[in-house]
Amino acid sequence: MAVKMFRKCPDSGLYFHKSAESLMKAHAVLGVVYLLIGGVLGLLVAATRAPSIHLLSAEAFYTALTAHGTAILIYWIIFFEIAVLYFASSTLLRCRPATPGLGWLGFLLMLIGSVMTMVAFARGNSSVMFTSYVPMPAEPIFYLGLILFAVGALIGCFIFLGTLVIAKREKTYDGSVPLVTFGAVTACIIAIFTIASGAAILLPTLLWSVGLISNIDPAIYRLFWWGMGHSSQQINVSAHVAVWYAIAAILFGARPMSEKVSRGAFLLYILFLQLASAHHLLVDAGISSTWKVFNTSYAMYLAVLASMIHGLTVPGAIEVAQRKKGYTNGLFEWLRKAPWGNPVFSGMFMSLIVFGFIGGITGVVMGTEQINLIIHNTIFVPGHFHATVAVGTTLAFMAITYFLIPVLFRRELIMPGMAKWQPYIFTAGMLLLILFMLGAGTLGVPRRHWDINFADAAMQYQFAGSAVAMMGVAGMGGILAAVGGGMFCLIAVGSLVFGRRLDPGASLFSSFGLPMADSCYNVETPDRLERTPIESTGSSGHAVEAKGTFVLALVFLASFVVYFFINAKYLSSLWKLG
Amino acid sequence: MSLTPPSQILWWKEPIHRIEITWIIIALAWCLVLFLWMPYWHVFGNQNLSNEAYRIKPEAFEAKAKAMADKYTVRKETKMDIPVVKPPAGSDVYLVSRMWQWWPILELEKDKSYRLHISSLDWQHGLSIQPVNINAQIIPGYELVMNVTPNQTGEYGVVCNEFCGVGHHTMLGKIYVK
Ligand code: HEM
Numbered sequence A: 001m002a003v004k005m006f007r008k009c010p011d012s013g014l015y016f017h018k019s020a021e022s023l024m025k026a027h028a029v030l031g032v033v034y035l036l037i038g039g040v041l042g043l044l045v046a047a048t049r050a051p052s053i054h055l056l057s058a059e060a061f062y063t064a065l066t067a068h069g070t071a072i073l074i075y076w077i078i079f080f081e082i083a084v085l086y087f088a089s090s091t092l093l094r095c096r097p098a099t100p101g102l103g104w105l106g107f108l109l110m111l112i113g114s115v116m117t118m119v120a121f122a123r124g125n126s127s128v129m130f131t132s133y134v135p136m137p138a139e140p141i142f143y144l145g146l147i148l149f150a151v152g153a154l155i156g157c158f159i160f161l162g163t164l165v166i167a168k169r170e171k172t173y174d175g176s177v178p179l180v181t182f183g184a185v186t187a188c189i190i191a192i193f194t195i196a197s198g199a200a201i202l203l204p205t206l207l208w209s210v211g212l213i214s215n216i217d218p219a220i221y222r223l224f225w226w227g228m229g230h231s232s233q234q235i236n237v238s239a240h241v242a243v244w245y246a247i248a249a250i251l252f253g254a255r256p257m258s259e260k261v262s263r264g265a266f267l268l269y270i271l272f273l274q275l276a277s278a279h280h281l282l283v284d285a286g287i288s289s290t291w292k293v294f295n296t297s298y299a300m301y302l303a304v305l306a307s308m309i310h311g312l313t314v315p316g317a318i319e320v321a322q323r324k325k326g327y328t329n330g331l332f333e334w335l336r337k338a339p340w341g342n343p344v345f346s347g348m349f350m351s352l353i354v355f356g357f358i359g360g361i362t363g364v365v366m367g368t369e370q371i372n373l374i375i376h377n378t379i380f381v382p383g384h385f386h387a388t389v390a391v392g393t394t395l396a397f398m399a400i401t402y403f404l405i406p407v408l409f410r411r412e413l414i415m416p417g418m419a420k421w422q423p424y425i426f427t428a429g430m431l432l433l434i435l436f437m438l439g440a441g442t443l444g445v446p447r448r449h450w451d452i453n454f455a456d457a458a459m460q461y462q463f464a465g466s467a468v469a470m471m472g473v474a475g476m477g478g479i480l481a482a483v484g485g486g487m488f489c490l491i492a493v494g495s496l497v498f499g500r501r502l503d504p505g506a507s508l509f510s511s512f513g514l515p516m517a518d519s520c521y522n523v524e525t526p527d528r529l530e531r532t533p534i535e536s537t538g539s540s541g542h543a544v545e546a547k548g549t550f551v552l553a554l555v556f557l558a559s560f561v562v563y564f565f566i567n568a569k570y571l572s573s574l575w576k577l578g
Numbered sequence B: 001m002s003l004t005p006p007s008q009i010l011w012w013k014e015p016i017h018r019i020e021i022t023w024i025i026i027a028l029a030w031c032l033v034l035f036l037w038m039p040y041w042h043v044f045g046n047q048n049l050s051n052e053a054y055r056i057k058p059e060a061f062e063a064k065a066k067a068m069a070d071k072y073t074v075r076k077e078t079k080m081d082i083p084v085v086k087p088p089a090g091s092d093v094y095l096v097s098r099m100w101q102w103w104p105i106l107e108l109e110k111d112k113s114y115r116l117h118i119s120s121l122d123w124q125h126g127l128s129i130q131p132v133n134i135n136a137q138i139i140p141g142y143e144l145v146m147n148v149t150p151n152q153t154g155e156y157g158v159v160c161n162e163f164c165g166v167g168h169h170t171m172l173g174k175i176y177v178k
């Protein structure tokens, strides 16, 4: 007798497999737990960097900063990404997951590994920042924890690939995999490269920390570490771009403008992102300019091109879909009439705008070999990557969570009024934090620094008053962003516990990773996933152009060019260096 | 839809939208400008990080810096009596970074060039000359040689902007340009 393992969500039409959905829930929930921990730490860090508050002691600050980076950038994001991988394979392809038992092993390793590092931080002897540059030593359990976590994540990646193979063999879908799954494949391939690079450096570092290896070359460490550290950011980009496409499809029924362009852009990520790790080493000694220029530009700019393409095609797809629905007035009616009160949309769209306009532009500018001289290790850098990961990735994941709570967890959102405001509050806070860190960094304020007034130093140096003031505003922004992040955690966890059950089988335990009641799973084999119907509306395909999006893209390009040359001008005022 | 397989089996043969191809061409052109700007600046720009670097043992670097300080110290400053060193224009100048100090204090002349050697004796540090805002990673075991020509007089702070332990924020040095 065949067992019924699938359920069909009556609201979305998605099929969830019993084992896969439990894994998805467990990973997503743990991700949110780390977002909460990391967010509280971020609040403490931001309140310390605001000179007028200067909350924590120096030691506590450096520990909190190490834990903030690790918990939120690595654990929140990667736990959630593994959930995305299960969703993009098992759910979207209507396929049973490969070896779900191993999936739980992977989950367990990630859990244990992450807890080990957090314990190391709490013990206080591993405040080395998440980059853990040698020869500054952390405790062995810190490196071991990271390695276990990485192995767990790797298992998740292989299950994803295995699931794709099963789906292909069992013909659960027709034609090629959907674009969103394709994006997840990109993320997965980059993840495997990333973890290999991380293993290549963290294993020797672990041996070094227990005394089995006497020396690790710090420059080589940086090269390999960034092979992991940078590429892992590309996992995030691929994953959140896939989420953007998914949300565009869910809310608007948007189809990619053309499959070829969107998929080609994902392919560019795979081909060129790895080399871009070089932009972390632009002002390192012992590496030639030729190497730096080749690796950052040849590679990075083609990956940049890919992001610029997605930046056009995601809103472009929405615009085309909206225009077909009749929002055809002027350039922007499609955007004005979008569901701005729905956090799934507002979160996704602000993620896209802030990622592109702020994260993208600042990233490329500071990744220019010579311009890096005026930016390296200033607080500009955290300004940049809060635009990419804290708004770009995190807000996109928050947005899709609002969709998943009813669909995957079968709970109604609690406090929908608050949910409506949450993306705006988070983004407003983040924008203050980001823009003022960028500003202070341009004036030279260092990152990872407890006291820019140098009260305990043997000498004195006074940063410009405006720089100190900007750090104050950034701190206020950080507090507001933390409030916005807290609202998200409250709504998400609150809904899982107290939200109205949309399905009688959605028990408390099933919110946290146990399967729902057996009776919920009443489908043995889902219907095959059919190809997108050929252009639905009568109008001859290409008549609908995304003009508004194109104008937005030109505004983006103009900002990019202007900002680049402003920085080049600033660079030219420096001492002569050669 | 992006959640379902492409409608065409041969999706890579579909035509693409006009604005897509236009944007790809514009964006690619801009990427090429960004790329060409870097070699351009190497030839025509005045601010490039030199490619000169050596492997060196911390003791050897410290010895070279001491020798320079012994020869050219003009006075001592701060309660730690840190030497202020005024090396001749055009000479090799050494700046030691270690927990948690930039040593010694340098006194340079405006519009004169120096070969500034920097290395770390212990962990990684971050050279950050303020307010002019020149930054570089300082890695133990590697001696970075920068050719610098200060273009403005003043008192410059040397901040450490790579986390280097719990005294990181006290690591402050000084360069005078006269
Ligand atoms: C809750 C809101 C958040 C606040 C208030 C906040 C605040 C900050 C601040 C002020 C810093 C810079 C400190 C310094 O260099 O001295 C920082 C660093 C950092 N943040 Fe956040 N952040 C938040 C959310 C996030 C999120 C969502 C992510 C990633 C997904 C993230 C990732 C990082 C990373 C990787 C660092 C660098 C740590 C290091 O330098 O080692 N933050 N954060």
Ligand SMILES: [Cu+2]
Pocket: B097, B098, B100, B124, B125, B126, B160, B161, B162, B163, B164, B168, B171
């Ligand atoms: Cu230092």
Ligand SMILES: [Cu+2]
Pocket: B125, B126, B160, B161, B162, B163, B164, B165, B168, B169, B171
């Ligand atoms: Cu330092």
